Amino acid sequence: MSTLNVRLLYTLAWRNVWRNHRRTFVILVAIAFGIWSMVTLAAIMRGMIEQQVRNVINNLTGHIQVHAVGYRDDPVVDNSMPPPGPHMVEVLRGEHVRAWSTRVRVPAVVASERESAGVTLVGIDPEAEQGLSFIAEAVTEGRYLESSGDCGVLLGRKLVERLETSLGKRVVLMSQDVDNEIADRGFRVVGVFDANMEATETGYVFTGRSVAQEMLRLGENISELALVARDRQDLGAVLQLLVRVAPGLDIQPWTKLEPLLVLTVKMYEATMLIWFVVVFLAMSFGLVNTLLMAVFERTREIGLFQALGMRPGFLLSQVLLESLTVLMIGLVMGNVLAWATIASLADGLNLSAFAEGLEWAGISSVIYPLISASDVISANLLVLVLGIVASLYPAWRAARRVPVEAITRI
Amino acid sequence: MEQNVICRGLSKTYQQDAIIVQALSGIDLDVPKGDFVCLSGPSGSGKTTLLNLVGGLDAPTGGEITVAGQRVDLMSQAQLATMRLMHLGFVFQAYNLIPVLTARENVEFVMQLQGMDRKERRARARAILEDVGLEGLENRRPAQLSGGQQQRVAVARAMVSGPSLVLADEPTANLDSRNGEMLLELMRKMNEGRGVTFIIATHEQLVMDHARRLIRLHDGRIVSDELQR
Ligand SMILES: Nc1ncnc2c1ncn2[C@@H]1O[C@H](COP(=O)(O)OP(=O)(O)OP(=O)(O)O)[C@@H](O)[C@H]1O
Numbered sequence: 001m002s003t004l005n006v007r008l009l010y011t012l013a014w015r016n017v018w019r020n021h022r023r024t025f026v027i028l029v030a031i032a033f034g035i036w037s038m039v040t041l042a043a044i045m046r047g048m049i050e051q052q053v054r055n056v057i058n059n060l061t062g063h064i065q066v067h068a069v070g071y072r073d074d075p076v077v078d079n080s081m082p083p084p085g086p087h088m089v090e091v092l093r094g095e096h097v098r099a100w101s102t103r104v105r106v107p108a109v110v111a112s113e114r115e116s117a118g119v120t121l122v123g124i125d126p127e128a129e130q131g132l133s134f135i136a137e138a139v140t141e142g143r144y145l146e147s148s149g150d151c152g153v154l155l156g157r158k159l160v161e162r163l164e165t166s167l168g169k170r171v172v173l174m175s176q177d178v179d180n181e182i183a184d185r186g187f188r189v190v191g192v193f194d195a196n197m198e199a200t201e202t203g204y205v206f207t208g209r210s211v212a213q214e215m216l217r218l219g220e221n222i223s224e225l226a227l228v229a230r231d232r233q234d235l236g237a238v239l240q241l242l243v244r245v246a247p248g249l250d251i252q253p254w255t256k257l258e259p260l261l262v263l264t265v266k267m268y269e270a271t272m273l274i275w276f277v278v279v280f281l282a283m284s285f286g287l288v289n290t291l292l293m294a295v296f297e298r299t300r301e302i303g304l305f306q307a308l309g310m311r312p313g314f315l316l317s318q319v320l321l322e323s324l325t326v327l328m329i330g331l332v333m334g335n336v337l338a339w340a341t342i343a344s345l346a347d348g349l350n351l352s353a354f355a356e357g358l359e360w361a362g363i364s365s366v367i368y369p370l371i372s373a374s375d376v377i378s379a380n381l382l383v384l385v386l387g388i389v390a391s392l393y394p395a396w397r398a399a400r401r402v403p404v405e406a407i408t409r410i
Numbered sequence: 411m412e413q414n415v416i417c418r419g420l421s422k423t424y425q426q427d428a429i430i431v432q433a434l435s436g437i438d439l440d441v442p443k444g445d446f447v448c449l450s451g452p453s454g455s456g457k458t459t460l461l462n463l464v465g466g467l468d469a470p471t472g473g474e475i476t477v478a479g480q481r482v483d484l485m486s487q488a489q490l491a492t493m494r495l496m497h498l499g500f501v502f503q504a505y506n507l508i509p510v511l512t513a514r515e516n517v518e519f520v521m522q523l524q525g526m527d528r529k530e531r532r533a534r535a536r537a538i539l540e541d542v543g544l545e546g547l548e549n550r551r552p553a554q555l556s557g558g559q560q561q562r563v564a565v566a567r568a569m570v571s572g573p574s575l576v577l578a579d580e581p582t583a584n585l586d587s588r589n590g591e592m593l594l595e596l597m598r599k600m601n602e603g604r605g606v607t608f609i610i611a612t613h614e615q616l617v618m619d620h621a622r623r624l625i626r627l628h629d630g631r632i633v634s635d636e637l638q639r
């Protein structure tokens with residue numbers, strides 16, 4: 001087809017689009033709304049996913065954890081391991097790793113003079129823990145731990161309430177030592193932390209690592225080594241290095257440590273896809289209807305085109321181009337709207353009204369939408385490609401044999 | 411003399427449900443180049459059907475049609491489209507024009523399909539619109555033109571692409587006698603000036619008076635074929 005004809009084609013398509021303002025407007029609104037809802041919903045979902053993944057990773061998981069074999073099934077002192085050797089330390093200080101730390105992590109009971117609760121006692125190296133997990137930034141009252149020998153404890157806000165204790169008071173922690181003897185010790189509450197989720201606030205008690213090792217008579221042994229890598233999506237290289245230097249240990253990426261999280265992410269993505277399809281079906285229905293109507297209304301004109309010597313292929317392209325034009329305008333409108341909506345939510349979408357149910361699922365109550373290029377592209381491509389496919393039938397109707405009656409009968 | 415249109419044993423039957431209508435039966439017709447033919451006959455006699463078959467808008471059920479040396483009855487849809495584009499012009503009773511295009515664009519349309527370059531197209535469109543007396547109205551859309559003006563645009567468009575044959579079906583039926591007269595004079599002028607063959611279907615005396623050759627149809631057959639004046 002010559003360039004001249006492409007221009008002609010475009011003139012015809014463009015003018016036909018604006019021939020019936022109301023109809024065009026309705027279909028534009030439908031497409032714009034569809035793409036707006038797809039992109040916005042995808043951004044909110046991505047935001048939720050990202051936040052949830054980050055929460056979990058921040059919540060002590062990190063990107064990779066190293067344990068003694070058996071610890072993950074039974075996280076007790078018996079399943080501890082020696083601190084990292086020189087080869088391992090070399091890998092941990094290498095280019096792939098951003099932060100790492102060792103921990104003692106065992107089940108324990110914490111008791112105040114009034115109440116007691118089952119918790120996980122975590123002995124940390126306060127300095128190394130910064131940039132690895134949430135705890136360093138979460139202390140809102142009192143102070144953070146000062147060193148691995150700090151014998152104060154950090155309690156979550158909810159746990160403090162539950163134990164009816166407060167900053168500066170003493171609590172007792174109880175666990176089993178390596179000889180299966182009861183080990184207990186009094187600690188002063190030196191800091192109170194807030195977390196995204198209630199379960200975190202009630203679930204963990206933090207103290208210095210050496211203090212925990214001493215209490216449990218672990219010597220230099222630790223329960224866990226956690227690290228944050230440069231890119232959580234690309235852990236293959238680090239994993240390989242670690243396995244090489246520590247062949248007898250249980251080394252796992254976050255995707256294996258948190259299978260539920262991975263499943264949740266998949267579920268979100270499936271929900272998104274279902275929404276895409278539902279929106280698209282409704283939209284394409286409207287599009288096909290509109291185009292068919294336009295084609296039927298123009299039977300006489302189409303006959304005329306054919307009588308004038310327009311080839312069937314040209315007619316087909318004309319209807320397709322018309323549909324493409326509407327689709328493109330609708331897409332631009334929808335994307336701009338979506339972008340504006342998402343930009344207006346940059347300070348977070350507050351879902352605290354529904355927060356109780358959400359928190360259970362590990363979602364924070366304020367969501368920061370996140371635009372993912374691949375989501376935007378797939379939503380737009382889906383609408384564009386399937387929209388064109390949906391227009392094929394009306395276009396084919398137009399290009400079929402000459403409607404003789406339409407042109408010769410008045 | 412060189413023949414522009416040759417029909418041999420041409421017939422067309424329509425079947426609607428159980429009713430079979432013999433619209434044309436055994437038409438033999440030769441139209442030489444440059445002829446100005448009027449097809450007349452009562453309503454339902456087959457005038458429109460004959461024009462449609464010659465123009466390749468509809469397929470015959472029997473017989474042969476040759477237009478400009480090519481067998482129309484044997485062509486594919488795409489070949490027919492090319493044939494119409496390069497050799498034929500059509501003028502219908504009404505709604506001849508593409509509503510979204512202006513008068514000038516309507517006239518340029520066929521040339522555009524033919525791939526003619528813009529300058530040439532412009533010049534030809536301007537000249538022919540002047541010929542049909544529409545200078546100044548080039549940029550109006552069909553809805554902003556009177557019936558007579560629309561028909562003149564249609565004739566201009568049918569002529570401008572340089573066809574060898576123009577088929578007109580009741581071109582004056584929607585016009586008053588003054589406008590009808592003007593249109594016919596225009597077609598006659600084109601016929602004489604450019605040697606383009608015209609076949610016009612009508613039942614109006616006015617048109618018959620202008621024709622060089624008058625063919626009468628009845629029940630799908632040619633009942634008379636005479637030269638006038
Ligand atoms: N699509 C069709 N289906 C069935 N019958 C048809 C069809 N088109 C035309 N006919 C019939 O064929 C015959 C010839 O019709 P045609 O339209 O050619 O007549 P005409 O001479 O043009 O009439 P008019 O002067 O009213 O325009 C008529 O009997 C008509 O009813």
Ligand SMILES: [Mg+2]
Nearest residue numbers: 457458459579
């Ligand atoms: Mg007729």
